[in-house]
Structures are given as C-alpha cells and as structure tokens.
Amino acid sequence: MSNEQQIRIYNPSEEAVKRARVSGMDAYRALCKEAEDDYEGYWARHARELLEWKTPFTQVLDESNAPFFKWFGDGKLNVSYNCLDRNVNNGLGDKVALIFEADNGDVTKVTYKDLLSRVSKFANALRGMGVKKGDRVVIYMPMSIEGVVAMQACARIGATHSIVFGGFSAHALRDRIEDAGAVALITSDGQFRGGKALPLKPIADEALGLGGCDCIKNVVVVKRTGGDVKMVEGRDTWFHEAVANQSETCEPEWVESEHPLFVLYTSGSTGKPKGVQHSSGGYLLQAMMSMRYTFDIQPDDVYWCTADIGWVTGHTFIAYGPLACGATEIVFEGVPTFPDAGRFWKMIQDHKVSIFYTAPTAIRSLIKAADNNPSVHPGKYDLSSLRLLGSVGEPINPAAWEWYYEHIGGSRCPIVDTFWQTETGAHMITPMPGATPMVPGSCTLPFPGIQVTVVDETGTEVPWGQGGILVVKRPWPAMIRTVWGDPDRFKKTYYPDDFKGKLYLAGDGAIRDAETGYFTITGRIDDVLNVSGHRMGTMEIESALVAHEQVAEAAVVGRPDDVTGEAIVAFVVLKGPRPTGDEAKAVVKELQTWVGQEIGPIAKPKDIRFGENLPKTRSGKIMRRLLRQLAKGEEITQDTSTLENPAILDQLKG
Numbered sequence: 001m002s003n004e005q006q007i008r009i010y011n012p013s014e015e016a017v018k019r020a021r022v023s024g025m026d027a028y029r030a031l032c033k034e035a036e037d038d039y040e041g042y043w044a045r046h047a048r049e050l051l052e053w054k055t056p057f058t059q060v061l062d063e064s065n066a067p068f069f070k071w072f073g074d075g076k077l078n079v080s081y082n083c084l085d086r087n088v089n090n091g092l093g094d095k096v097a098l099i100f101e102a103d104n105g106d107v108t109k110v111t112y113k114d115l116l117s118r119v120s121k122f123a124n125a126l127r128g129m130g131v132k133k134g135d136r137v138v139i140y141m142p143m144s145i146e147g148v149v150a151m152q153a154c155a156r157i158g159a160t161h162s163i164v165f166g167g168f169s170a171h172a173l174r175d176r177i178e179d180a181g182a183v184a185l186i187t188s189d190g191q192f193r194g195g196k197a198l199p200l201k202p203i204a205d206e207a208l209g210l211g212g213c214d215c216i217k218n219v220v221v222v223k224r225t226g227g228d229v230k231m232v233e234g235r236d237t238w239f240h241e242a243v244a245n246q247s248e249t250c251e252p253e254w255v256e257s258e259h260p261l262f263v264l265y266t267s268g269s270t271g272k273p274k275g276v277q278h279s280s281g282g283y284l285l286q287a288m289m290s291m292r293y294t295f296d297i298q299p300d301d302v303y304w305c306t307a308d309i310g311w312v313t314g315h316t317f318i319a320y321g322p323l324a325c326g327a328t329e330i331v332f333e334g335v336p337t338f339p340d341a342g343r344f345w346k347m348i349q350d351h352k353v354s355i356f357y358t359a360p361t362a363i364r365s366l367i368k369a370a371d372n373n374p375s376v377h378p379g380k381y382d383l384s385s386l387r388l389l390g391s392v393g394e395p396i397n398p399a400a401w402e403w404y405y406e407h408i409g410g411s412r413c414p415i416v417d418t419f420w421q422t423e424t425g426a427h428m429i430t431p432m433p434g435a436t437p438m439v440p441g442s443c444t445l446p447f448p449g450i451q452v453t454v455v456d457e458t459g460t461e462v463p464w465g466q467g468g469i470l471v472v473k474r475p476w477p478a479m480i481r482t483v484w485g486d487p488d489r490f491k492k493t494y495y496p497d498d499f500k501g502k503l504y505l506a507g508d509g510a511i512r513d514a515e516t517g518y519f520t521i522t523g524r525i526d527d528v529l530n531v532s533g534h535r536m537g538t539m540e541i542e543s544a545l546v547a548h549e550q551v552a553e554a555a556v557v558g559r560p561d562d563v564t565g566e567a568i569v570a571f572v573v574l575k576g577p578r579p580t581g582d583e584a585k586a587v588v589k590e591l592q593t594w595v596g597q598e599i600g601p602i603a604k605p606k607d608i609r610f611g612e613n614l615p616k617t618r619s620g621k622i623m624r625r626l627l628r629q630l631a632k633g634e635e636i637t638q639d640t641s642t643l644e645n646p647a648i649l650d651q652l653k654g
C-alpha cells in the first residue's frame, strides 16, 4: 500500500464473486450508497427483511438522548425465537444446528428441533427458579452444547446473560457477579482441555464465598467431567435434574428491541472491567448481516468459529449469528494443540468445514508447530471443503496472512480480516469476500452502512495516508448501549467531549492508504494490551500486582511478540530490597501465579523485572514510553533529562 513496500493485492476468484451476496465492488458500493442516501431506511430495510418481529417497529433511530441511542424502539421480538423457532417453522427442524466436538474427539450433533427443545426445557427450569425478564444470569462454562443452550434460554425468557470466560479466576468471577447483580449462576463441574479435566464449580464456589455475591439465589451445575463438587442445599441444582421434567415448549418473552440481551465485561483503561451492554433487535440484526455479507453464509455451509463463548466473538459468531441464519456450525471444546497441532486441520477435514474463522495468534502458533513437525502440517490434510477464511481479534501480520491464504485456503479462499470490538457487536471494517480486493494486513473497507474515519485529537478528519484516531461517525444498530451501571463512564469513554460527543471513539489508531483508502489498524491508543487476541487492561494487571503483599509499585506495558501479538511485561518495585539471581526468579514465579489467581492465567506477565524505583518525571509521572522501549530491549532514544532517577534504567533493562 505505501510506496516503500511492494504490496500484493489478492483479488477474489471469479467463483467467489459469482456466488456471493455482495457480488463485485459495484454491489458493495451500491449498498454503501443506499446507506448514505437514506441511513435509517437502509437499516430498517434489513431489519424488516432479516428479523421476525412480534410487534413491527415504526421508529428506526432515536437520537433524542444521544449518545444513548435507540434502534427500532417500539418494535418487540425475541432473539431465541428468531434463532430457533423461526428455523424450525421454516422447515429446518431436522437440519443440524450444532456439531459439538469434545476435547477427546467425541462428536454430538444437535438439530434445530432438538436445540429448540433443549433451550425451551432449560428456559422453563430457569423460570421455575423465579428468573424473569431483566434479571441477570452469569454463565461460567466451558465450550459446550449447554453453554449455547444457557445463552439461548436466557434470551428466551428475557433474562440478560453475562458470560465470564472459563479461564477467569474466582476473583474476576466474583467482581463480575457483583457488578451485574446476578440472580443465578450457571456453571459446570469442570471442563476438559488438552486431555485434562480442570475444575470450574470449585472456582465458582470460591468466588461465591469471597463476599459480594449474595444476589445469587440459584446455581445450576452441568455434569461434564464428573469431578468432585459440593452442592449447596437450597441453592445448587444439577442441570440434568433441572430440565428432567420440563415441557419441551416455552412461550418466549417478547421484549422491546432495546431490551438488554447481554452484558459482557471487557477491559478498559482503568482498573475495573466494564460491562458492555447490548440490545436485542439491533444486535441480532447486525449479527445476521455480518453472517450474510462478510461470511456470505449459505444453506449448505459448515461454519466454524473457533472463539470461546466467553468473548464477544463467541456471542455474535457462535451463539447468535449462525443460528439466526439457520446455519450448521461447529462448537469445539478443546484446544488447537491437542492431541497434536493438526487438530484444527483434521476437524476441517472430518466435518467438511467450508467457512473457518479464527485468530491470528492461533495461526501463528500453528505455523510454528507445522515448521517444527511436518506431520501436523496442513498439507497432510484434505482442506478442499474450505471456501472462505476469516481472521479476528488482532492485527494479522502479512506473513501469517499469506501462510493462511496459501496453506489453509489453498490460494483459493478469500480471507476476511474483520475489525470490530466487544462494543461494536458486529463487523465494522472488513473485506466482502466476493468483492473486495484483499491486501494482507489491512482490514480494507467499512462494512456496508458503517461510517468510519480517521481523525486527529481535535476530531478533524486527517487526509488519507496520515495516521490518526479511528472513529465511527454515526450510531449503528449493534453498538454498545451503555456501560452496565455506569452511564457516565460510557459517555466519557466512547463519546468524549474532545469530539463534542459526536464521534464514537474506538480506542484504536488507524491509517488509510493514500491511494485506495484502505484501513489498517495501528493498535490501541489507550492502556489496553492485546495478548493472543484477548483484551487486557494494563491497570487491571497493575492493580493485581500491587495487591500482593511484597509489591510496592508496578507498571505494565506490552511488547511485540511473534506468536501472541503482544506480551505482558511488568516493572515491579518491591517493598523490600530489589531481588537478584535465584531470589528474583522465585519472586517472578510467585507474582505470575498471583496474577493468575487474581485475574486468570491469560493475564500472567511473561516478563517481570525489578527496580529500586520506576522511571518517573520530576512531577512523579511514570514514563511509560520509556518502559515500552526497555521492554522491547531497545536503546533509549528518548530524552531522559527530566528523569528524576536515570540510574534505575540499567536495573530495568532485563
């Protein structure tokens, strides 16, 4: 794209263009123009065509209380009805909805009829426990059929779910339960990952025992590993017992389009994760539109998104989008490296997967594995069923893109590099697989209807070719509605006064190519790290570190990593003397374990360095830019004359 680099452009094949819904760039431009000419009309047309409404809406976008926007405000619908009943009513009852592959390779298929029955039974069970519209239900579960059933069952009765990733610790779970004020917790005895049975219910018990969780009246436990669990009389119920005598039908709760379908916690620039609140109608609409335009989902596709339901990708692209489109999808319990690093490729071969959606970190680690062990090279597998590949969660470096294109896609499948966020609910910038010429490393152009641009600090658009801040100019149906319980934080974070409250601040930097206008995301502009596609707040990790009795002060930064994208580096000042040698090694281990317990293993710093102090300006501000250079092992080029204590730089070199 830039003149200095030789950039290859990959055009979608004639076949990809021919079969696609958005067929060719003229079709893409026509959709964009439709939205530009009549913004509300464009979204309303799709909302009428794609969703089944109990009460049709007459209002489209309500901006009267900006930035608390409302979409399709007077319409009523039910998300689970749209995902299940509608497909069964349309003759898809016997079509396979979920192909569940367990960690050990066992496969279970669930049809739409079967899924509707499972969801209805569990929805009835929840209702029987007194869970009702507007109540919050926390789901702390592994990848499983029951995980999807639990989400859909909440949607069916109008309960707002909040999934907590199964890798989070008791503390993290407790904080989220407390913030959400959840009335019920759905979990499982444990989970299988990489051939091992790991506990979940014991962690949930620990969370509930930490205080602050009195709001929880019921705990439902799925039996998965058969591990030892303690059931608390009057509070805990086995899932299989709860559903045993329930009716297979359950009248859905018809909710307003704006009704909160879910709250999902994500990291921001302060210590406390924020509960991103999503709507029902607008969210489901764009989940379906992403499935239809970006993935061009068709009736005969076998679709596989490898995300976990604990993240937003698992919400939009496992629990809701594919089901609302009547698709057949894979739900995978395990990990890409078990029993070996050929697992993904074998599963694509076995299930004849046609659309595959994963994260760059997974691709990079599997490239490494294939280089080291030819027997797990994708070339050993029949991947001819694939027709479309997707990437999500972090920037994909051109080398990984090209390997993915050649070795997984057989140089035949378009790659959609989809940029979006927990807050956006659905794709924002992405190629259309049968239209957009692809450039490795660029997420290319906005999703039809989405109006994004790059601005400077004052909110003024910068010319193409110049880097700046990524913003969204107009509200979109699947956007975050508020931060749960903290509307001020929502306003300040996403619609800051700097931009007169008119532009949505994504928190990412971006640059548009000078000639094509293609977008490239240049990384977060706030204190958020992206480790293996997971968002981590540096302050969150710092708070965890300073909560340790030996730690006086800590600063956390990111450093580029070949596999995980970014790695966490912590600079720590202990209350006692600065440790060296074996003693330092022991403290590093101790602190890594500590952070694992406080937040979860994904937050463990890869590198911890000790200093007698941190580099600070005379006014006492930590010089993070300098720490980032130290973390990378770079020579310090920055002016250090304002530094109060230059000598400690040597200690922190690592």
Ligand code: PRX
Pocket: 266, 312, 313, 391, 392, 393, 394, 395, 396, 417, 418, 419, 420, 421, 422, 423, 443, 506, 507, 508, 521, 523, 524, 530, 533, 534, 535
């Ligand atoms: O920094 C961007 C990066 O991931 C952030 C959003 O993280 P999260 O809310 O956890 O959602 C991840 C799944 C949608 C963004 O602010 N990001 C996401 N997708 C891309 C990306 N960076 C570059 N390219 C992408 N395709």
